[in-house]
């Protein structure tokens with residue numbers, strides 16, 4: 001059956017399901033960030049995988065009372081991207097740059113990277129004269145290829161899910177405020193496309209990982225098209241990674257598989273070493289994983305992403321956005337969601353984004 005037939009055509013998708021997917025995507029992104037953040041930078045051993053299993057069991061226990069799991073820069077910047085779309089009918093990138101900077105100076109201790117902080121200072125000091133210049137100047141003019149553009153792109157993927165070319169344009173510009181390297185931009189585009197693709201999938205129908213990867217690969221082929229004389233090493237970078245995702249998904253799970261995933265896909269802060277990993281986590285978690293004891297595919301996605309270690313908050317955030325966009329809100333245990341610092345605010349933001357898109361009055 002063709003992927004088109006397998007997927008729901010969004011025109012016929014009930015508005016209530018679409019709204020539920022908007023909510024779950026943004027909530028999933030924030031849950032991944034909040035729950036992943038305590039493990040950021042860790043190398044996870046098999047013993048720690050058991051501890052992470054207990055951590056999630058505890059978070060799902062209705063009697064558990066603990067402080068909120070705090071959000072980091074991933075959620076802070078994703079909130080600004082959502083606001084940028086909700087508040088202005090036409091994308092205004094200067095407005096977005098100001099939202100990022102205002103949010104940072106209001107609450108700077110949210111784990112922002114040093115380079116992005118430098119961009120924020122330069123933007124502020126230059127009075128937002130040229131909003132792309134500070135990021136463009138970084139790394140001797142080559143720009144950052146970090147995963148900062150990808151981690152915050154979810155609202156753009158939702159808002160423009162049926163305006164593909166425009167979605168790519170907005171995601172590119174929203175990324176370039178902080179990340180101008182082609183790998184940083186294309187990583188954000190890959191995450192954006194993957195979310196909009198997950199949004200279009202019927203949650204009642206199992207995703208075929210091969211079809212999902214091939215669809216992504218075809219789209220990245222268009223994006224990564226470069227001058228034939230240009231032998232840049234970044235050429236086809238994400239297409240190659242997606243082929244690795246597909247191959248790894250076909251392998252039977254054993255003790256060594258997670259190491260292979262880390263080795264071949266990565267778990268770092270660059271977009272190249274984290275966006276394909278998040279897509280892999282999302283697709284793998286649609287089936288049982290022997291080291292993870294839960295029947296819930298949403299929890300399995302986040303929990304599995306964290307067990308890979310490294311940039312856990314951002315990889316879990318991106319994987320959580322994908323799982324939410326596919327599964328919808330019903331898949332997220334509300335007890336688990338309540339442990340997340342901004343859970344109510346994020347749902348409100350998703351509803352406002354949905355209403356802004358539909359042109360409906362906000363209830």
Ligand SMILES: [Mg+2]
Nearest residue numbers: 072073074313
């Ligand atoms: Mg973070």
